[in-house]
Amino acid sequence: MNFKILLALIFVNLIQAQKFYFPKTAVNDSLTLEKQMPTLAAQVISNLQTVKYKPKNDVDFSDALFRMQIVAKEYKKSIATLAEHRNQFADHNMAGYKSMGYEVYSMAKVTETTTKTSFRKALQEAFNKKYESLDEHLLPRVGLAVYGDVNNFRKLLKKALDKQKGKDSIDYPSALALCKAYLNYKTYSSIHPKIMQLLALKDKEKFIAETRDLTTKNGNTLTITIIRKKENKLPLPVILTSNIYAGEIDHFFGKRAAVYNYVGAVVNTRGKRNSNDENNPFEHESQDLYEVIDWVSKQPWSNGKVGMIGGSYVGFSQWAAVKNLHPALKTIVPQVSVGIGIDYPAQNNVFVNYMLQWIQYVTNNKYTDEADFSNAAKWDSINTAWYKSGKSFRALDTISGKPSKIFQRWLDHPGYDQYWQKMVPYKEEFAKINIPILTTTGYYDDDQIGALYYYKEHLKYNKNADHYLVIGPYNHGGAQSFGFTYVEGNPIDPAARISIDDLAFSWFDYILKNGKKPEILKDKVNFQVMNTNTWKHAPNLDQIHTSSLKFYFQNGNNNSSVFNKPTQQSFTPLTVDFKNRNDKDTYYSVSKEDSIKTTNSIYFESEVLDKDIILSGNFSGMFTLSINKKDVDTNTYLYQIKPDGKLFLLSSHIARASYVKNNEVRQLLTPNTIEQIPIKNAYIMSKKIEKGSRLLLLVGVNKTPSWQLNYGTGKDVSDETIKDAGEPMMIKWYNNSYVEIPVYKD
Structure with a gap:
């Protein structure tokens, strides 16, 4: 077979598979890498503008585009795209301020090429020009805008390249990620520390x-x-x-x-x-x-x-x-x-795993540990390892490899007790402010x-x-x-x-x-x-609202509306097995356009709204339920299903049932007894809901690697392990349960 035909066939196959040629040698050979990256970025740009890969909104598109243009050495085009990108951020030129380092880099590369001057001199000229163009009130953000952790960017680039070892092609998502990692390292290794020195001189003036x-x-x-x-x-x-x-x-x-x-x-x-x-x-x-x-x-x-x-x-x-x-x-x-x-490190008395990541962020050194904090893969793996292990929440810091006295001390205070109260005003102390x-x-x-x-x-x-x-x-x-x-x-x-x-x-x-x-x-x-x-x-x-709608936990059986109080009692059952750490996710397709994950949840959907309403405030309400355990952490989400079939999250709520009536003192549930549990402290939202929309209510039990797990034994939740799971948690959600949706009318 003719060699040119063979290459053409390989190229066609790569395009059909949305893969690009990327030589193995580029992983370890910096010269090959430098030569190959502009070509790869140009190919990403051509795909970035297709229906399949184009980002969902204009801001994300322009953000990705200017980055690829810089890697492709299309510096003048990148500057134009950056200007468009900033204009998409409100009426404030620095709303997109984090892109300033890239803009100054591109400006310097243009000057370097057109005037045949050194990059160092071109950088100084570009920075001074940009700095002097800014409104005075935006100048404080320049330091944050042009700062970059070069060592961390080097590690992230190496990590992206390591994924390509032994491969002669790269798929589109990997190519986009590699180009971004390359850009970060290339830009900031070129401009640091010179740009920080230039800023220091400006500040001194x-x-x-x-x-x-x-x-x-x-x-x-x-x-x-x-x-x-x-x-x-x-x-x-x-x-x-x-x-x-x-x-x-x-x-x-x-x-x-x-x-x-x-x-x-x-x-x-x-x-x-x-x-x-x-x-x-x-x-x-x-x-x-x-x-x-x-x-x-x-x-x-x-x-x-x-x-x-x-x-x-x-x-x-x-x-x-x-x-x-x-x-x-x-x-x-x-x-x-x-x-x-109140909402951190526990929201409505449910501790969040993020607390440990944050503790290490601010205590690992005398500044902040940005590299550790931003290592999402590390923290996801820690949380997943904890979740899969079935160990107590107290074991999370040990699993992370760095035991924390602060983490353990916080866990000792699951209620809003004097430990928290002494830090900020409490009750009558607010009267003196x-x-x-x-x-x-x-x-x-x-x-x-x-x-x-x-x-x-x-x-x-x-x-x-x-x-x-x-x-x-x-x-x-x-x-x-x-x-x-x-x-x-x-x-x-x-x-x-x-x-x-x-x-x-x-x-x-x-x-x-x-x-x-x-x-x-x-x-x-x-x-x-x-x-x-x-x-x-x-x-x-x-x-901020003038009336309300009660949304009852019932679906449209016998032509009943979720907005009408049920005439006969019934319930919707939910079973959650805390021993199973390999839940198969379930989904409900709300339309051809969108679906929602319903794992460990039940859902209720309203009829189509026949007029616009303005939801304004936070939903409240009452759970009427019975459960075979002494406690439960509930999750509630209220969505709009827009006329075009897309979902829009309006509000959410997570809470520990045993603390809802009093966040200072735990009051356990009586197993297999119908109880009423108030819904308090959901997120506030104000939005016009268009005619033709529907409302979707998702209610369930918290069981994710991101939050503490409440097995319902009544013991300190931080000490419970998978051995405490016992029989699956079984809840009956009665149909007179409701969320009260706040509505605003002029």
């Missing part, structure tokens, strides 16, 4: 930065970083952040306050940076922050007024600070705040339940609390930065794409500098109704 250690009355050491704009000569209010995530982000927090014309102060928690104290997350913030606030308020660059800002753990820190309120602390802006003991507060969270925020816990407790014990809430279609990152164009794969309304930074510092101007109240704060609760492009405003959370 603009800011005064000081880092020093504070010694508390108890002899503990805390490292604090102070950042001010050089042009600000007079004392200013101080915006303080208490940060366990020591590292480059400290400078971001400090510079962010400075560019809004405040003094930025960032204190690291015990055991971080220069502190040799024991690192026990959450335990000492309330005590330490009083002294920190006292110190910063008395410095010559301070006018005596202090505000606090930050999200997640940093949001928690603000609630810790107001437990023992210092007179100089005038306002806090807690964002996506961890509700310690009389400073203005702005809380932000999102419908997709992992810590929404915690953020709203503080809000509700504050209003419960202080009826006149000056506390504002902003909530919209934001995830954990978006509600402390800016509203992204897509969240969880779904587009959000243009009205929701606000800058949380601008909102927060407008609030500080309002409280600390007698400025104008932010326009969006038309009432105490401000919520964006998805699919309407509008914001609504209410005096309290109870009024």
